[in-house]
Each structure stands twice: as C-alpha cells, then as structure tokens.
Amino acid sequence: MAARSTATSLLSRRLGAAAVRTSAAALFDASFDSLKLSFLPEAVIFPRNKADIGVVLLLANEHNIPVTVRGRGTSLTGSAAPRRGGWVIDLLQFDRIKIDVTAGMAEVEAGAKVADIQNAAEKVGWFYPPDPSSKEYCTIGGNVACNSGGMHGGKYGVTRDFVMALKGFMPNGDWVEWGTPTRKYAAGFNLRDLWIGSEGMLGIVTDAVLRLIPQPAARWTLLLSFSTEAAAFRAVAKLFRLRVRPAICEFLDRYSVQCAEAATGETVFPGQPGRPVILLELAGSPAEIRAERLILLKWARENALAFRAAKTREDAERLWAVRRKCSGAMFELGDSKLNEDIVVPLRSYGKFVRFIDGLRRSSQLSIPCFGHLGDGNIHVNIMYRGADPEQRRAAEAAVEELMAAVVKLGGAISGEHGIGLAKSPFLRLQHSPAQVNAMMAVKSALDPKGILNPGKMFEVFPVWEHKRLSIALPWDHK
C-alpha cells in the first residue's frame, strides 16, 4: 500500500489537492453503493475536467492502482464499490444536458441525472423511456454502464436501445468516440455496445448521445385483478398475441399485494383483497389509445376477475402509488431481502409460476414477486430474518435454485441490475466456460493490467458472507 500512497501523492501534485480527496468522510462515502458493502479506497478523485480522467488512468496503469468509477452509487450489485481499494473517480459534476429538438436527441454527460434528462426532453415534446426506479437519483453514466431498464422495457426497450454514440476513455487512458449521432452506422467493430453493460470494466463513459422518441400525447391506465398468478400470466400471453404492447405492464403477485395492503390498510383492488394484480398503461397518440383501449377492454372482460380504468390522471396516480409501496412494505415479512431481477421469456411464464410456488414450499420463505411482464423481468424478493442463520441459509439456497431455474427456462439471471459482486456467484450458470473465456479475453485485451473496476463479474464473491452497512439511502424503497 506504500506504493499506492506514493502514487496518490503524485496524482495529488498533478491534479491539485482539491481534486484528490483523502479525508475519512470522502473515502467512506465513496466506499459503497446500494449493495451497502463498504471497501475503502485510497482516494476519491473529482476531475477538474475530462482530460484529468486520462491522466488518472495513465498513472493508475503505471502504478497498478485499481480505478472504480462512480455516479450516484445506486447500483444494487456492488458494481460501483471499490472492491480492491485504489482510486474512485466521481463523475457527478459532469452533468450537462442538451436537447436537439429537431433531431430528437439528447447530448448528455455521464453525471446527468436520468430524471433530469427525461424532464428536459419532455419540456420540448420528446421522451426518453428508460426509467429505473432510482431515476430521481441515478446518472446516465451508471445507466449506460449497467444497461438499466425500468417499467417501459417491454414496449420501448432499455438503455442500450437509446444510446447512439458514446465518448470516453479506454482503460489505458486513450480518448475514444464510439458511434455517431445517426441511427445507421456500419463502420468498424461495435465497441459502443460492448461498453454498454460492461459495468465500468472496459472503459469510462463521459458523454452519450441518446435517441429520443416523440412524447406520447395520451396515456390510459387500467388496473386488473386476477384469481391466480397463473391466470395473470396467461392473460398477458394472450395480450401479446393480440399485438397490443402496453407502455407499462406491471405485475404484483398476491404476496406483494398483501404486503401493500397490510402496510397501507387499504385494499389494492376494492372488493378483491389479496389477489394478484396487473397495472397496465397505454401510451401513444389519442387515436392509437382509442383503438387499443377497445381491444384491451374486451381482453380484460374475458381474462380478468375484475378491472377498473383510471378516470383521471390523479386516479391513475393513486393506482401507481400501490406499485411503489409494495417494495418497501415487504420488510414486514422479514428484515432482510435478496432482490433478484431475473428475466424469463414469455413462453416460460407458466413454468416460472409453478417453479416459484414450489420454491416457496421448499424454502419455507416468503417470496413476493412483482415486475415488468411486458419484458419478462420479474423481481423476486426472498425475505428472511437476517439474525436467523437457518433462514439465511434457506434464502441463499433459494437464490441459487432460482438462478439455475431461470437459465433452464431460457431466461437471464439479471435483466437490469447487472452482475457486479452480488451476482458473480451465478455468472457461470448463465455463461459456459467458453463464453466466460471470451469475455475475459476481451477484458485482458482492453485492460491488460486489470485497472478498471477489478474483482467484479468474473471473480466469485460470496456476498452473503459479508456484513452490509446499516445505513439508509435516499433511494431505498420506503
């Protein structure tokens, strides 16, 4: 570590002491993300300008210092935590947002907040669909690094689907630009998309050009109640067959609904307490919505136990409040939660419902599920009492069983959170040795010294053996 502190002094002389902070408070604040596992860095760097980032990387390569990039730190997987110490680069100050009103594009810097981008676009009639639930806090740099999703994924896609061009630094400090602000591009290997979702391990993104779509002129919200989870999933498959793509199709199973009802004292669907629900939102031109609404109402009559359309925007807001409350309300079922954002393809929805029912029986745990049925991204919440070693072991075993099952069902171990530390034990369920080798070969080729965000993704980190910080973050689900 002596070598590291020498390098830090060197860096401090280069960039100035204000840019290289080493106070205990600064180090602690940069030591963890939403996974709440703390790893203290040697220094936190607030670059004066983008060129400073290149300087940091050059020195880091020279002195073998790990470098981890940080936005707001909302990652749930530990991907922003400096696992091996070293230097953390904080990009929050680079937060410029510029909307190209004619072309429908946003030119943004990595530290720009996702909600700010959405608001800036909306003000001039454009729309940026990806909306992770932490959007009021998280940055677009983090969204690009983790290929973030949100509720709009089924109809519109995820971060990857909206990134046109990226700028930033290769691990060796080289400045590069991938892609142009054009929809078509066929000029060389696609390192733009290799960067997206690489969790800060293959480069540092400083700038992005995002594609926008016209702001939907109208929205229409429908809440539906179903007798069982299986009935709800079957109904969604029928909706797909009807070619109707709701902008949002949020599902809450009976356990999530019961949590929300216990927490609020209100019935989610009046007259149908404790039933699974789906919350649908159509978005588009008034003409489109008029046409789709008719199809949807007929489908609802044929498939739901009961349903109710929002009459006003406020009415819709009340329906959405349920969805937002259920995640926090789950802590009534156990003080600890393993929240897994798995994905299953539509054809496996039925099998998945049966699997989760079996898992509840075999683990004896509460496992409320909710998620985005438009894209098969289901949040499985395994609740347990942290102080009870038996429950903890049962929860860990349930996660492993879940991960193996979703891969077998043709799905993925993560739809939007990424791997980081938290899912590293399961990467090899998703990927064969050949696939992991190919990914690691790319990593070695672009970052031969392993400077950028080391210890993540490929190295198995037994996350359950580590004690999490007991700290409340502004974006924690209440």
Add this chain to the structure above:
Amino acid sequence: MAARSTATSLLSRRLGAAAVRTSAAALFDASFDSLKLSFLPEAVIFPRNKADIGVVLLLANEHNIPVTVRGRGTSLTGSAAPRRGGWVIDLLQFDRIKIDVTAGMAEVEAGAKVADIQNAAEKVGWFYPPDPSSKEYCTIGGNVACNSGGMHGGKYGVTRDFVMALKGFMPNGDWVEWGTPTRKYAAGFNLRDLWIGSEGMLGIVTDAVLRLIPQPAARWTLLLSFSTEAAAFRAVAKLFRLRVRPAICEFLDRYSVQCAEAATGETVFPGQPGRPVILLELAGSPAEIRAERLILLKWARENALAFRAAKTREDAERLWAVRRKCSGAMFELGDSKLNEDIVVPLRSYGKFVRFIDGLRRSSQLSIPCFGHLGDGNIHVNIMYRGADPEQRRAAEAAVEELMAAVVKLGGAISGEHGIGLAKSPFLRLQHSPAQVNAMMAVKSALDPKGILNPGKMFEVFPVWEHKRLSIALPWDHK
C-alpha cells in the same frame, strides 16, 4: 500452399468429400461477392451439420488456414470474398425459420433469406422491418455480420435493433450463445452486439432470435416534388420537428430523377420534370395514419413544390417503381460507379448538400444521390467511364473527399454496407489510432491466429487498383 492442401485433405477425410468441394467451378463461385473482386479459396465447405463448423475452425487454427464465411454473397464491400484464400464455409443450407406467434419473435438460422423471414412473419401478423435492397437474395447471417439497414431505418432501426440472441462459434471453434430471447438482459459483457457488424471477423453466427413488431395494418404513400435538394432537406428537418416519423422517407436528387426519366421516358412527378423528389410512407394503425396524414398534408402544402398521394396500393407501387429504377438507370452517366452509403446527422443536411454540389463542380463528374432521409443514410453514386484513366482518378479523389467530409460533418463512412475491402482505405478517417487499436486488440484477443476473414477492415486494400469481374449477379440493380 502445400501445407494448406494437406490440411484440406485432412478436412475432407473428416467431413467427407461431399462437404469439402474443390472443383474449379465451386472455388470460383465462392471467390467473390458483389464487389466482384475474385480471390480463389482452397476449398468450399458445406457443413453437414453445425458441429462441422467447430471442426473446421479447430483444424484451421491448427494449420493456419484463413476461414471466410459466406451466405448469398451480396455484400458490396468484399467482406465475403476470401481475400487470403483458404476455406470458405457456405451457410446457405441452414435456412430454418420459426415464428413464435405469441411472443413476436423469429428463430432463424444464418442462411435464411431475409425476404422469407419477412414473409413468414407477415403471414401471422408480425413484421421484420430491416429490408436491404437485396432482401430477396441476402441471408440473415450476412445481415447480422454487416448490421444491414434498408429503407425502414429511420422509424424502426437496423438489424442490430432487432437481434435478441445469437448462437454460433468463436474463432477458436468454441460454441457460444449470446443473449436470451428477452428484451432485457444485463448478465455479462455484450458480445452479442460485438458480433453484430463485425463482418465475420470475430465469430460465426449460425442462429439468431429476432424481435418482430406488429404488422402495420395500414400504409399511406405520398410523393413530393421540391424546387431544389436544399429545399427537400430543409423540409425533412421540419418534418422531424413535427414529431412525424414516416416508416420510409426516400429521397432522390434531381440527377437521380433525370436518370430514371431518361431510362423510362416518363416524368417522375408529372408536370415537374427533373426535380428532386421525396417518397414518404406512413405505416401504422388506421387511426395513427389518419392523424399523421393530416399533419403531413399541411406540411406538404407548406414545403413542397407539388405533391401527390397514392390513391391505391397499385398507385403506390407505381411510385415505388421509380425509386427502384433510378439505381440501374445511372449507368447512362458512366459505365462505372462508386456507390458510397455514407451517413450524415440531420443537423448537417444543409452543409452536406452544399458539399456535394461543390464536389460535382470540382470533380466534373456526375454524382447522383438518393437515400434514406429518415436516418441520414445517403447513397452517393460517383459515375465515371472506367476506360478513362482521368475520370477514374477523379472518381477516386472524389470518394476520398466525400469520406473526409462526412466524418467532419459528424457522420459515418458507411451506414449499412460495412467496411470489408472497399472502405478499408477510409477506416482511419472515421476512427482515431486509439479506436483502431482497441478494435484490433479485441480481434487479437478473440482470434489470436487471425483465422477469420483475414485482410479485411484494418488492412488498407487499394480497391481501385484491382480489376472487377465482368459478371451479372441476380441482385444487381437493373
């Protein structure tokens, strides 16, 4: 070459003589693509099954044999030509197409014809938008390799935007699967998208899962005439501002129109001979089209010299016939053509028009342009007499000037054709040394022996110094 023929004998013994063809006719047929530069291979391999491809790659690595993969050979850049000889793997026989009607996906093999995929989808109410002009011939494997586009790019995107999952072989012969048939996926580095557009240099795709969208129920076609190219480009920018995204927005400059008129003896836009035109198509639900049509007609009245809507599908077909004829008709202006599919961002449309006008004056050549204004992908056709060395030199100089200009305008040297051999001299206009180094590092990491499609993209190939085959291909523009 003795070593190569030994290896070929070995391969023949492994796969059987029927799978490893070495007749002069077989070798010639596999020696070129639509660039029409011939490089004879040692053997053409028709794998009996997919596992054979792994065997070929293992042997190729062992004996240092170049391997080039081939679909229909419609590539315009030479990306499917076996530049360094060796083995060509023909994937045409793997042409299975399976539509998942519920989920809206197509599971296809690499050799499946793009038009067949579109037709299979359309039959059950789904739509696969990418439509390169060779779609009646080209394969989805080639489309993935080159990230092909087409006329629908502006509204719907290109091949990349529709690929959910890929299967195939790494250069070392390892079988891999990238992505799952789900819209969300955040589990490991994104080698799926690294494969897309890598022109057969980073792996061999054997299977793809494609996302489909609902078949638009209605279409509406409008032909517009403009006084000048600049007026047409300005009008399109205004249309973008109105948030109307036509499914197709094809532009023909006055020179392209004049070619078509000379060839057919008919006026493209009655009463407005020799004027630039735009051909627009709206696609969507009848309700959407009704709403967009009103906006479009108002815009047309304010911006076009004249316009005319197709009254019937046959009427629309007549309008489209013009667009299809212009490319072949250009050979009236010169027996040789350098067809460059550059891309310019919307904000540079005006500057681009002025640049091309200047290039016509300085080169003294005919340079008809047409293309997809929805995504800035313009086909610049530099016409010259091949036997006239002065004209040839002028054409070559014009291409170089064009490529430098589009990069300066923030665009790309290729929107949908790719680099291959034809654009290799310009790759370094698009990409800095750091960017080229990063791409080459990825290539070396995944294909250390440089087996797959060597001599392409990064190596400068002076395409104009080589004599092209004088041969007519079924997909040549008539």
